Amino acid sequence: xxxNVIESKWNWRKLxxxxxxxxxxxxxxxxxxxxxxxMFATALKGSExxxxxxxxxxxxxxxxxxxxQVFEEVPFGRFLTNSVVLVVWNVVGQVISCTLIAYGFARxxxxxxxxxxxxxxxxxxxxxxxxxxxxxxxxxxxxxxNTYLPLILPAFTGSPFLIxxxxxxxxxxxxxxxxxxxxxGASRLQILRHVIMPISVPALILVAVFxxxxxxxxxxxxxxxLNDPEKFTVSLGLSFFQGAKETxxxxxxxxxxxxxxxxxxxxxxxxxxxxxGLAATGLKG
Amino acid sequence: MKxxxxxxxxxxxxxxxxxxxxxxxxxxxxxxxxxxFIAGPMLASFIISFTRWNIVSDPKWVGFANYERxxxxxxxxxxALKVTFKYAVIYLPTFTIIGLAMAMALNAKIKGxxxxxxxxxxxxVVPGIAxxxxxxxxxxxxxxxxxxxxxxxxIEGPNWFGDPKSALYGIVMIGVWGVGGSAVIYLAGLQNxxxxxxEAAIVDGASEWQKFWHITIPMLSPTIFYQLVMGLxxxxxxxxxxxxxxxxxxxxxxxxxxxxxxxxxxxxxRMGYASALAWILFAIxxxxxxxxxxxxxxxxxxxxxxx
Numbered sequence: 061x062x063x064n065v066i067e068s069k070w071n072w073r074k075l076x077x078x079x080x081x082x083x084x085x086x087x088x089x090x091x092x093x094x095x096x097x098x099m100f101a102t103a104l105k106g107s108e109x110x111x112x113x114x115x116x117x118x119x120x121x122x123x124x125x126x127x128x129q130v131f132e133e134v135p136f137g138r139f140l141t142n143s144v145v146l147v148v149w150n151v152v153g154q155v156i157s158c159t160l161i162a163y164g165f166a167r168x169x170x171x172x173x174x175x176x177x178x179x180x181x182x183x184x185x186x187x188x189x190x191x192x193x194x195x196x197x198x199x200x201x202x203x204x205x206n207t208y209l210p211l212i213l214p215a216f217t218g219s220p221f222l223i224x225x226x227x228x229x230x231x232x233x234x235x236x237x238x239x240x241x242x243x244x245g246a247s248r249l250q251i252l253r254h255v256i257m258p259i260s261v262p263a264l265i266l267v268a269v270f271x272x273x274x275x276x277x278x279x280x281x282x283x284x285x286l287n288d289p290e291k292f293t294v295s296l297g298l299s300f301f302q303g304a305k306e307t308x309x310x311x312x313x314x315x316x317x318x319x320x321x322x323x324x325x326x327x328x329x330x331x332x333x334x335x336x337g338l339a340a341t342g343l344k345g
Numbered sequence: 346m347k348x349x350x351x352x353x354x355x356x357x358x359x360x361x362x363x364x365x366x367x368x369x370x371x372x373x374x375x376x377x378x379x380x381x382f383i384a385g386p387m388l389a390s391f392i393i394s395f396t397r398w399n400i401v402s403d404p405k406w407v408g409f410a411n412y413e414r415x416x417x418x419x420x421x422x423x424x425a426l427k428v429t430f431k432y433a434v435i436y437l438p439t440f441t442i443i444g445l446a447m448a449m450a451l452n453a454k455i456k457g458x459x460x461x462x463x464x465x466x467x468x469x470v471v472p473g474i475a476x477x478x479x480x481x482x483x484x485x486x487x488x489x490x491x492x493x494x495x496x497x498x499x500i501e502g503p504n505w506f507g508d509p510k511s512a513l514y515g516i517v518m519i520g521v522w523g524v525g526g527s528a529v530i531y532l533a534g535l536q537n538x539x540x541x542x543x544e545a546a547i548v549d550g551a552s553e554w555q556k557f558w559h560i561t562i563p564m565l566s567p568t569i570f571y572q573l574v575m576g577l578x579x580x581x582x583x584x585x586x587x588x589x590x591x592x593x594x595x596x597x598x599x600x601x602x603x604x605x606x607x608x609x610x611x612x613x614x615r616m617g618y619a620s621a622l623a624w625i626l627f628a629i630x631x632x633x634x635x636x637x638x639x640x641x642x643x644x645x646x647x648x649x650x651x652x
Binding site: 077078081082084085088089092093094095096098099102110111112113114115157160161163164165168169170171173176179180183185186187188189190191192193194195196197198200214216217218220223248273276277279280283284294295296298299302309312313316317319320323324326327328331 | 353354361364365366367368369370371372374375376377378379381382383385386387389390393400446447450451453455457458461463464465466467468470471472473474475478479480482483487488489490493496522525578581582584585588589603606607610611616619620623624626627630634
């Protein structure tokens, strides 16, 4: 009987904790996800429904044409292509450079290596604004303003955070593998290509995903370097759209919604790796 | 140091030298990038900060004139600092507390929690510009979602981005919406706390609050510390939300430091002045980061640390 009392008490406790858990999650869910709903609902409203009072929760009728309308009002297709071009170049650049650089730091011995790696970590703390102006002047003097070069070239020198990520990953691969391959007569590049890279695929995916989102979401870079609307990215195009059509909120929301689809799809595809990888490094602000 | 390297070099075998050369070759993309895109520009920016330069004509050396003006006769500088600091003071604690709370909610061992982890992370991957536009619309004083909900409760919502008193809080909301990115990191930290610590605390009769305060917080403190440092650097770079939502207004209530640098460099083309502003900010960030690091010995608890 005594055991029964304890058991029922235990169940009550458990029920209480579970209920409380769901309640808290529900509150977080509502607060953080309702803006998505609001964006979606607005994107489906006709312009006459926008300024109704009180605002309607469910648009009637549902104006799906808004999404097509965005492509007519601004060259949204062009913006999408431009963003994709930039993303592809940056991913290629980061994957190549981070692999090479991380390999050097993780698996080769050379004088000054650790000091240089510390320098690399220190650059993580240098705020962007300090280098922004002289970088702009440099690219301006080279005549590269209003081209994609300033937004692509730096990727080929590797981002410190991504190099760090790759290096940490490569440090966990046993050195015996390299030695065995060396005995078989493989060169360093061959070892990197055929031994290290296949094992590093999870880290490489992280590098690609982070680069994709960073470049896709970047606003300031394109704002500073691009003048010609034909060259705008999605982010920059949206702000340009907002400046021109302050009141077309249904179209602005439709455009915003479309702009977030690619990073979201990517996140869903990579989420296991992404969240696991973040946990492993404990980094990324 | 240099002599040292030369000596080590002489003492190395041929294969070791080869390895070292290969090492330098492999890291050379970073070295080049470091010199061309970071170290070089930093040095250049420092020199430029002592000139007057609109890029088109030749730079003119003005000595400390830019710095002198900034510190003695520039109200915008004071305003930009005020706004940025006020934002840091409101945003960082809010962001940390909500991030921790969210992580703890997501750490509950209940069904469906995995889906919620994904959903609450989503705002973090939304492009800054889209997040800003959504919130400008949500916070619209007449037709916005928030004021509609407030009206149900009988509260008359403020004019958010239209009122200097509330505009900065609107920017805070845009930032806090992306807290999922930080919550996931805290969650990983929470899951690394050994269960036996809590079990021992239960045996000792500790309350929930005591467990949180004496186990969870100390064990998470290195993560909190790292997130705070990164958050601090992020605060000083806040740009997109204020640029798009308010343009720094109304009455410069959201005139962030980064926005000021942008205005000086790309609207007035005053590269020297903008560089001086950037260096002052860099010095401030360094100083604050240093203080945070110094203070960390008092509150950050490292499990593997030996005293």
